[in-house]
Amino acid sequence: MNIAQNRDKLFLGSCLALIVTSLSFAVRAQIEGVFSSDYGLTAEEIGWAFGPAFWGFTIAMFAGGLIIDIIKTKNVIWTAFFMQLIGLIILLVARDKTMLFVSNVFIGLGNGFVEAAFNPLVAALYPDAKTKMLNRFHVWFPGGIVIGGVAAYLLIDTLGLSWIILVSLLFIPLIIYGWIFLGEEIPETERVTSGVSYKDMLKNVSAPYTIILIVSVMIAFASVPSLTIDFGSNTTYFIMAAFLALIVIEGRLVNKMTLLFPFIFICMFLTASSELGTTQFINALLTDSGVSPILILVLITGIMAVGRYYAGPLVHRLNPSGVLLGSAVLSTIGLYLLSTLSGAVPTMIAAVVFAIGICYFWPTMIGFVAEYVPESGALGMSILGGTGMVATSLVLPIMGASIDTAGPQATLSYMTILPAILIVLFIGLFIYMKGKTKPNEVTE
Numbered sequence: 001m002n003i004a005q006n007r008d009k010l011f012l013g014s015c016l017a018l019i020v021t022s023l024s025f026a027v028r029a030q031i032e033g034v035f036s037s038d039y040g041l042t043a044e045e046i047g048w049a050f051g052p053a054f055w056g057f058t059i060a061m062f063a064g065g066l067i068i069d070i071i072k073t074k075n076v077i078w079t080a081f082f083m084q085l086i087g088l089i090i091l092l093v094a095r096d097k098t099m100l101f102v103s104n105v106f107i108g109l110g111n112g113f114v115e116a117a118f119n120p121l122v123a124a125l126y127p128d129a130k131t132k133m134l135n136r137f138h139v140w141f142p143g144g145i146v147i148g149g150v151a152a153y154l155l156i157d158t159l160g161l162s163w164i165i166l167v168s169l170l171f172i173p174l175i176i177y178g179w180i181f182l183g184e185e186i187p188e189t190e191r192v193t194s195g196v197s198y199k200d201m202l203k204n205v206s207a208p209y210t211i212i213l214i215v216s217v218m219i220a221f222a223s224v225p226s227l228t229i230d231f232g233s234n235t236t237y238f239i240m241a242a243f244l245a246l247i248v249i250e251g252r253l254v255n256k257m258t259l260l261f262p263f264i265f266i267c268m269f270l271t272a273s274s275e276l277g278t279t280q281f282i283n284a285l286l287t288d289s290g291v292s293p294i295l296i297l298v299l300i301t302g303i304m305a306v307g308r309y310y311a312g313p314l315v316h317r318l319n320p321s322g323v324l325l326g327s328a329v330l331s332t333i334g335l336y337l338l339s340t341l342s343g344a345v346p347t348m349i350a351a352v353v354f355a356i357g358i359c360y361f362w363p364t365m366i367g368f369v370a371e372y373v374p375e376s377g378a379l380g381m382s383i384l385g386g387t388g389m390v391a392t393s394l395v396l397p398i399m400g401a402s403i404d405t406a407g408p409q410a411t412l413s414y415m416t417i418l419p420a421i422l423i424v425l426f427i428g429l430f431i432y433m434k435g436k437t438k439p440n441e442v443t444e
Contacts, residue, residue, distance in 0.1 A: 006184065006185075007125040007126070009180065009184070010121065010125060010180075010181075010184065010186070011122065011125060011133075011137070012180065013177045013180035013181050013184075014118040014121060014122060014137060014177075015137060015139075015140045016140075016173045016176055016177035016180065017077070017080065017081075017114045017117075017118060017173075017177045018114060018115075018118065018137065018138070018140045018141055018144065019140050019143070019144040019147070019173045020084055020110075020111075020114070020144075020170055020173050020174050020177070021084075021110075021111040021114050021115075021141065021144070022140060022141045022142065022143065022144025022145045022147075022148065023144045023145070023147065023148040023169065023170045023173070024053070024084075024088075024107050024111065024170060025053075025141075025144075025145055025148070025276075025279070025280065026144065026145040026146075026147070026148025026149050026151075026152060026297070026301075027091075027148055027152070027163075027166055027167055027170065028050055028053065028104075028280060029145075029149070029152075029279065029280055029281075029282050029294065029297055030148075030149075030152040030156060030163065030166065030294060031163050031166075031167075032046055032050075032280075032281070032284065033284075034163050035049075035097075035100060039095055039096060041096075041097055041100075042400070042404060043281075043284055043400035043401075043403045043404050044397055044400040044401045044404055045097050045400075046097070046100075046400060047281075047396035047397035047398075047399065047400030047401075048097070048101070048396075048397050048400075049097045049098075049100040049101040049104060050100075050104060050280065050393075050396055051101075051104070051222045051223060051393040051396060051397065052101055052102075052104040052105040052107075052108045052223065052393070053104040053107055053108040053111070053389075053393070054108060054222070054276075054389040054390060054391075054392040054393030054396070055108065055218075055219040055222045055223055055389065055390045055393040056104065056105050056106070056107070056108025056109045056111075056112060057108040057109070057111050057112035057115070057385075057386065057389035057390075058108075058112060058215060058219060058386035058387065058389045058390035058393070059108075059109065059112065059219065059386070060080075060083070060108070060109045060110070060111070060112025060113045060115075060116060060386075061112040061113075061115055061116045061382040061383070061385045061386030061389070062212065062215065062382060062383060062386050063116070064076050064112065064113050064115075064116025064117060064378075064382055065116055065377075065378045065379035065380075065381065065382025065383060065386075066379060066382075068116060068117065068120065068378045068382075069188070069198070069377075069378065072186070073117050073120070073121055073186045073187075073188075074181070074184075074186045076113050076116055076117040077113075077117045077118075077181055077186070078181075079110075079113050080110050080111075080112075080113035080114045080116075080117060081110070081174070081177070081178050081181075082110075083106050083107070083109045083110030083113060084106070084107060084110030084111065084114075084170075084174055085110075085174060086106045086110075087103050087104070087105070087106030087107030087108075087109075087110055088103075088107065088167065088170055088171065088174070090102055090103035090106060091103035091104075091107065091167055092164055092167055092168070108389070112385075112386065112389065115381075115382070115385040115386075116378070116382045116385070118137065119134065119137075119366060119370075119378070119381040119382070119385065120377070120378035120381060120382075121186065121187070122134055122137045123370050123381070124187050124188065125187065130367060130370045130371060131311075131320060131363070131364065131367030131368075131370065131371055132311065134363045134366055134367045134370065135308045135309070135311035135360070135363040135364070135367065136308065136309055136311075137363070138308055138362060138363035138366075139305050139308040139309045140305075141304075141362070142300075142301035142302070142303075142304035142305040142308065142359075143301070143305040144173075145279070145297065145298075145301035146298050146301045146302045146305060148166075148169075149294050149295070149297045149298035149301065150298055151166060151169055152166055152294050153292060153294050153295060153298070157292060157294065200375055201375060201376060201377040201379050201380075202379070203255050203257060204257065204261070204373055204375040204376040204377075204380065205261055205376050205379060205380055205383065206247075206250070206251035206255060206257040206258065206259055206260070206261045206262050207246070207247045207250035207251040207255070207259075207262050208250075208379075208383075209250060210243065210246040210247050210250045210251075211247070211262065211265055211383060211387075213243075213246075214243050215383075215386065215387060215390055218390045218391070218393075218394055219390055219393075221394060222390060222393035222394045222397075223393075247259065247262045260372065260373060261369065261373050261376060261380060263425075263429065264365060264368060264369060264373075264384065265383065265384065265387055266425075267324075267365070267422060267425055267426070267429075268365055268384050268387045268388045268391065269387060269388075269391040270391075270418045270419065270421055270422050270425075271324075271327075271328075271358075271361040271362070271365060271388065271419075271422065272361070272362070272387070272388030272389065272391045272392050273391045273392055273394075273395040273415075273418055274331050274335070274358060274361070274415065274418045274419045274422070275331075275358040275361055275362065276388070276389075276392040277392055277395040277396060277399055277415065278335070278354070278358075278412075278415060279297060279300065279301070280392070280396060281396070281399055281400070281403065281411075282294070282296060282297045284400075284403050284408060285338075285403070285408045285411065285412055286338075286347065286408070287408065288342075288408070289342065289343075289344065289347040290342070290343050290344035290347065291344040291347060291348060296347065296348065296351050299348060299351055299352065299355065300351050300352075300354065300355040300358075301355070302355075303352060303355035303356060303359065304355055304358065304359040307355075307356065307359035307360065308359060308360065308363060311323075311360060311363070311364075319433065320364050320367060320368040320371065320372075320433075321368070321426065321429045321430045321432075321433040322430055323360050323364050324360070324361070324364055324365070324368070324422075324426045324429065324430075325423070325426040325427060325429070325430050327357050327358065327359065327360050327361050327364070328357070328419050328420075328422035328423045328425075328426050329357070329419075329423055330353055330354075330356050330357030331354060331357030331358050331361075331419035331422070332357070332416060332419040332420045332422075332423060333353055333357070334350055334351070334352075334353035334354025334355070334356070334357045334358075335354055335412060335415055335416040335419060336413075336416050337349070337350030337353060337354070338350045338351065338354060338412050339409055339410075339412035339413040339415075339416060340409075340413075357419065362385075362388065365384055365388075366381050366384050366385065369381060369384055372433075399411055399415070402414060
């Protein structure tokens with residue numbers, strides 16, 4: 001098959017699939033208030049019920065990355081379609097935390113299979129412009145949230161219609177992307193076409209079994225309410241140190257690989273939590289800001305969409321590690337301003353700074369792996385996306401409990417710590433990557 005003949009159509013279908021994912025994020029940000037005021041759920045309960053949207057996403061991404069080359073991309077796409085369909089139907093009838101939880105299990109799995117299928121598909125469609133096109137593909141994550149946020153403001157805040165009408169809108173892009181991929185021939189992933197073996201793909205993740213173990217433990221903590229992470233306990237830090245030791249042992253001593261991928265894996269916990277944890281609780285965090293929280297979400301995600309579309313020149317000028325460092329600095333400043341300023345105009349200015357900061361985190365992290373650790377294949381990209389989601393599923397209940405007890409401003413102040421840590425980590429990455437070329441890139 002000549003990829004160029006139908007890649008624009010496949011890219012369009014990929015973007016529509018991601019729009020379904022992003023609309024589900026916008027819907028959750030809006031109905032968080034509905035389930036609190038109308039159905040009596042606490043912020044902590046809502047954080048728990050929203051968790052499967054993230055750890056389910058993680059399970060699907062890990063599974064998809066491991067099996068996509070075995071069962072073919074086309075079948076992963078259809079699995080995503082039907083999971084999203086089932087989850088949305090259940091969400092329409094959800095009225096308590098259990099049904100909300102179940103709906104998010106299916107939606108999370110469906111959204112995860114979307115990322116597992118379409119990240120490597122976009123990389124395969126545009127092998128010479130992977131970071132650029134992955135950023136353009138991921139335009140439709142914030143882009144879909146903008147669409148969903150505007151729809152939520154008009155339908156619910158302005159017209160006073162039921163949240164069920166808002167949820168029903170998700171079926172439109174879902175059906176269209178299903179129709180686009182019906183009968184289409186889908187290209188193989190880049191790993192397959194380049195001849196990298198399945199064993200080598202695992203090896204290039206550096207410490208695949210330790211990483212899977214870490215994420216599995218995190219999913220358990222995110223999905224079982226009785227399990228909590230106590231950051232004041234020495235046991236927690238001992239476990240973290242043990243996991244780091246296992247990464248070094250498996251990556252360096254056993255597989256004899258660099259630890260570049262595990263480093264990005266660890267950073268993804270912080271980048272995703274900074275971005276998604278904040279935006280998912282936007283209603284509760286900015287309820288007293290003097291402006292509609294959903295409009296602030298639209299502002300943030302609108303800036304992210306525009307920034308990602310025009311990411312090509314920026315990535316070319318600064319390189320991915322430079323973009324990530326700049327993003328960490330601006331994210332820290334933005335969150336600090338959101339935690340200290342009040343009033344409509346100051347809050348919106350702070351939101352703009354924060355939006356520019358988090359804009360490039362997700363796609364540039366995935367693009368970095370696609371360009372500098374390409375032999376990790378679809379698994380590498382899937383691990384990163386899944387890691388980001390499971391990190392968010394862990395942070396949401398913690399944020400919810402903090403909002404219930406300490407309040408929104410204090411919670412935003414605590415969240416500032418995450419991108420602040422990233423500044424240090426990305427300074428190290430920038431120095432390490434300086435002068436390094438991409439694998440198989442010829443220097444003059």
